[in-house]
Amino acid sequence: MQIYNTLTKTKEEFVPRDKGQVSMYVCGPTTYNFIHLGNARPLVFFDTVRRYFIYKGYQVNFVQNFTDVDDKIINRAREEKTDPLELAQKYIREFFADADALNVMRADTHPKVSEHIPEIIDLIKKLEQQGHAYAVDGDVYFAVRSFPAYGKLSGRSLEDMQAGARVEVDPRKKDPMDFALWKAAKPGEPSWDSPWGPGRPGWHIECSAMAEKYLGSGFDIHGGGFDLIFPHHENEIAQSEAACGEPFARYWMHNGFITVNQEKMSKSLGNFFLVREILAKFPPDVVRWYLLSTHYRSPLDFDDEKLVMAGKGLDRIKTALRLLYEAMELPVYQEEREKPVADGLEEKLATLRLEFEKAMEDDFNTALAISVFFELAKEINIFVGKLGGKVTSEEKKLLDKAHALVKDFNCVLGILKEDKMTGRLLIDAAGADDKLTEGLIQLIIKIRQEARSKKDWATADTIRDGLKELGIILEDTPQGVRWKKQG
Numbered sequence: 001m002q003i004y005n006t007l008t009k010t011k012e013e014f015v016p017r018d019k020g021q022v023s024m025y026v027c028g029p030t031t032y033n034f035i036h037l038g039n040a041r042p043l044v045f046f047d048t049v050r051r052y053f054i055y056k057g058y059q060v061n062f063v064q065n066f067t068d069v070d071d072k073i074i075n076r077a078r079e080e081k082t083d084p085l086e087l088a089q090k091y092i093r094e095f096f097a098d099a100d101a102l103n104v105m106r107a108d109t110h111p112k113v114s115e116h117i118p119e120i121i122d123l124i125k126k127l128e129q130q131g132h133a134y135a136v137d138g139d140v141y142f143a144v145r146s147f148p149a150y151g152k153l154s155g156r157s158l159e160d161m162q163a164g165a166r167v168e169v170d171p172r173k174k175d176p177m178d179f180a181l182w183k184a185a186k187p188g189e190p191s192w193d194s195p196w197g198p199g200r201p202g203w204h205i206e207c208s209a210m211a212e213k214y215l216g217s218g219f220d221i222h223g224g225g226f227d228l229i230f231p232h233h234e235n236e237i238a239q240s241e242a243a244c245g246e247p248f249a250r251y252w253m254h255n256g257f258i259t260v261n262q263e264k265m266s267k268s269l270g271n272f273f274l275v276r277e278i279l280a281k282f283p284p285d286v287v288r289w290y291l292l293s294t295h296y297r298s299p300l301d302f303d304d305e306k307l308v309m310a311g312k313g314l315d316r317i318k319t320a321l322r323l324l325y326e327a328m329e330l331p332v333y334q335e336e337r338e339k340p341v342a343d344g345l346e347e348k349l350a351t352l353r354l355e356f357e358k359a360m361e362d363d364f365n366t367a368l369a370i371s372v373f374f375e376l377a378k379e380i381n382i383f384v385g386k387l388g389g390k391v392t393s394e395e396k397k398l399l400d401k402a403h404a405l406v407k408d409f410n411c412v413l414g415i416l417k418e419d420k421m422t423g424r425l426l427i428d429a430a431g432a433d434d435k436l437t438e439g440l441i442q443l444i445i446k447i448r449q450e451a452r453s454k455k456d457w458a459t460a461d462t463i464r465d466g467l468k469e470l471g472i473i474l475e476d477t478p479q480g481v482r483w484k485k486q487g
Contacts, residue, residue, distance in 0.1 A: 138184030204235035222249035320377035341386035
């Protein structure tokens with residue numbers, strides 16, 4: 001398995017720290033607002049990475065933090081006249097609502113800054129004792145020049161960074177590039193007691209402390225968006241490796257930006273789209289499919305039309321899956337066919353599995369993996385089309401193998417949810433598990449079929465056209481009537 005490591009700027013073979021196990025830390029949101037699509041990309045992508053490791057048999061320890069103590073939270077709480085920690089908890093709940101909709105697995109651990117103050121203070125004390133940090137008027141700063149390797153992740157030199165800096169220089173700092181580990185308390189802000197007086201953590205120290213606690217030094221993968229390379233991840237490396245003298249994380253993975261008209265999507269630019277606003281217009285499975293349709297390191301430009309196209313692409317998978325399920329329900333034909341219809345399908349399934357794995361193991365190329373999924377859908381369509389409404393026992397086994405492969409591909413990509421009772425994938429994410437909706441549509445189809453049997457074409461057409469106006473498309477096939485939502 002090859003992973004592009006931002007630290008070395010090359011693809012490297014993935015070798016886990018502990019055999020058969022993978023340790024991952026992915027930076028989570030600052031909880032002062034609903035997440036936007038730019039936040040959702042790393043959320044979905046690193047969930048897919050985790051899923052692939054599980055598919056390959058690894059035991060994965062996945063940690064994703066919540067920054068629930070931050071200037072943005074304090075400012076938002078002041079605007080809403082509420083407690084900052086209560087505001088943060090509100091948006092943590094909203095985060096889970098959006099993540100669940102996108103079929104993102106919960107992390108093994110979701111640590112919060114507010115619950116790890118002792119660990120953060122201990123790490124700062126260690127840095128201070130070793131000469132890597134200094135206190136000024138209740139604030140504590142990391143001395144950047146005490147860590148000679150500073151800049152190794154971003155590839156920047158201190159001189160270049162200082163020359164390009166636009167921030168006002170704090171005269172209390174020993175060096176303009178030094179950054180805050182601890183901030184002295186201000187009136188009306190959350191604070192905790194510390195050796196330097198009441199205060200709260202700086203941004204970067206939290207991830208170092210929590211990653212060390214839950215994963216230890218030299219854990220496997222640290223992930224996040226490209227915008228976190230500098231300063232956040234650069235500072236994490238500096239303070240963690242200065243404190244322990246060992247590599248912090250071994251593989252650094254960063255996803256590209258989502259852009260709007262080629263400009264980075266962000267709250268600060270005001271060109272962001274909240275996930276829940278998008279989910280009000282497009283099904284969650286389509287949004288996830290869209291997010292995985294481009295290689296994670298490439299920029300992904302957003303507009304509604306691209307999501308419409310993603311939905312049409314996903315419909316090709318869903319159509320094949322509907323045909324597959326219909327074929328799996330056919331009674332087994334006891335006699336052998338004069339001319340077999342399998343046509344090497346078993347070998348093709350094995351080849352497609354290998355191609356899917358090859359794509360995922362080349363730096364998690366989900367775009368290529370999706371193209372393999374399309375090939376699988378094509379093979380299913382061809383095979384089912386040749387069955388002629390009946391299956392032999394051997395063909396039934398092939399249908400089951402095709403279904404197993406679809407489920408494995410889907411288990412990695414996380415697109416469609418699974419019915420725990422039947423083990424089948426839910427084709428309509430917006431309502432396939434809604435028994436009332438399914439039952440009502442089936443009842444309407446039955447009434448239409450009765451009208452057709454009586455040659456009451458006017459009533460049958462009225463029903464069909466009425467459903468179409470509601471976004472439900474009926475398809476008359478030799479195997480019966482199918483329905484789907486209009487894409």
